[in-house]
Amino acid sequence: VQLVESGGGLVQPGGSLRLSCTASGLTLENYSIGWFRQAPGKVREGVSCVSKSNSTYYGDSVKGRFTISRDNAKNTVNLQMNSLKPEDTARYYCAIDQTAGGVWYSEYEYDYWGQGTQVTVSS
Secondary structure, three states: OEEEEEOOEEEOOOOOEEEEEEEEOOOHHHOEEEEEEEOOOOOOEEEEEEOOOOOEEEOOOOOOOEEEEEEHHHOEEEEEEOOOOHHHOEEEEEEEEOOOOOOOOOHHHOOEEOOOEEEEEOO
């Protein structure tokens, strides 16, 4: 199983980015997929999750600004990030929860992780 994140970069405050998580070795639509982020010196934070049944969840800091979605034809999960703030700066990771049933924002629920993509929000 391999997960690859893409779409990160440098963006000005108020801008947008779309992150993508693509998998090989399994079909993402069969699993809950989470997005996490980690800034230097901080713990890894749950950003969003789309469950196997396509329920969506968001951290309080990103509600109303980020949207998670599936593109099953491309075996991809996307994270659309709008109205970006400097505090959104972090490395963003996607992860697969093979068993589900736990709390979506706990990194310990997830079994496979990508290498991450850097998002920097700065003027």
